[in-house]
Amino acid sequence: MIMSAPVRTRIAPSPTGAPHLGTAYMALFNLAFARKHGGQFILRIEDTDRQRSSVQSEQAIFDALKWAGIEWDEGPDCGGNHGPYRQSERLDLYEKEINRLIEKGFAYRCFCTPERLNQLRASQMANKETPRYDGHCLSLSPEESAQRAKSEPFVVRMKIPESGECTFTDELRGEVTIDWTQIDHQVIRKTDGFPTYHLANVVDDHYMGISHVIRGEEWISSTPKHVLLYQYLGWDAPEFVHLPLLRNPDKSKLSKRKNPTSIFYFRDAGYLPEALINYLGMMGYTLPDQREIFSLGELSESFDIKRISLGGPIFDLAKLKWLNGRYLREQLQPEEVVERLQAWKANPDFLGKILPLALQRLETFSDFFPLAQFLLSEQPEFDLETLTGKLQPDQPAKLLKIAEWELEKANHWDRQTLSSIFQNISETEEIKLKHLMPLFFVAMSGAPVSLPLFDGLALLGPDLTRVRLRKAINQLGESGNGLSKKGLKALEKDYTARYGSRID
């Protein structure tokens, strides 16, 4: 490793779904490390999954990271000397390297059908073996392979040594050794011609001059594939640093099912970006002097990646709130707090969107804020009796859950879409909309009567909405009218039958 090589780090999110806290977390340390060493930090969009990637989601990543105060030196929006920074625009490059791998005999085309592979996997699982490709297409001659490729769909797989082990160095953990027998003949090019993550990330990190790959712990077990690809392609591998994963309170990997995970949730619920970043900076890390209030700049100045601790930190909203409070009263001047509050939701734009919903219900100004309150708070208070209303006690939890799943499918978050989702639930459940709605009014606003719900939800946004639904479901659970594990499973099956499969 050449010590004088410039430090270049990257964050490589895939533009699917809402911008995730984990992305900001990884970005933070990548950025701090690059700054500390006078290097560059790059944003690369990993949009190789054509089904799930969207331009809206890509834009959301830009917006969310910028809101959080994460700035990149090179990226799809600002360019740079190593572009393009969107993987979908680099297909020729991947194709070239894939062909090189095939020619050298390090990779091969595979014509197996998904059906065959599913069967194979199922039988291996049944025999308690590690699911692995069986090498069916490995023996095809180059000629036959090339010939069939003209008329048949295929994927390209990388070859993996049949025995021995792979040892690589993780900067925090030391040497990590994994047997090659544990590694599958990974698909590196999909039927649609797009590369998979494993290939694309290696090719891009090489051509983009990435010196340190700082990413989540979830990647440790596929690092041997990456190391091998660097070897096959004749390139030096970067340094690897695997950071611990943010956790839910139950210690599982942070997930939106159990926590707010969208960066926008924190923006919309009224947190300060500098407090959020500060908080993320203390997950698994402490500054050498142990101060607890610090900016991104201060973190970068003294940053020492070796100080990262490896136990997975639990994301604790209570402590984040405490920290946010300290920012409000210690780091900002009162005038600044007013300005920030206005910029948040107390501005003509946002209030102007609420007004049409409230106007007919107003007699004096005093009526406005009580009506709008649920759109300006993180969570409303409600009591369970009001929530359940006239429904059977076992109904609310199910209906809320169904709504949560249905809402996840929404491509747009506007009045019309929301309206049709609830219409559909009403029809499918054979409950008149009129009887269905009070439940949601209470869950969303705390009261059975409120501003028009669909417009309200549209203003609230998907992230705050989801958390409110979940809070209501949880409270029902605590009172004994929730969904048991069994009940949830049954509901999910039933849901799939009547509404179609869930998406994530």
Next chain:
RNA sequence: GUCCCGUUCGUCUAGCCAGGUUAGGACACCGGGUUUUCAUCCCGGCAACAGGGGUUCGAAUCCCCUACGGGACGCCA
């Protein structure tokens, strides 16, 4: 199931690499004070080295085993 990674108060962590500390700080919680209430603020308290073996005069710290937790095992990233 297989493999990999991890494990200090309920939570975030310092200390570990260069063995000797009354194992420190913060959140939460409990108690007291300031405050016309509440909050803030101040003071105090509770509370941890997962277990077992080694090495050593001495282990949270080094080594091994066990347990527990997490992750990976996709034509997702």
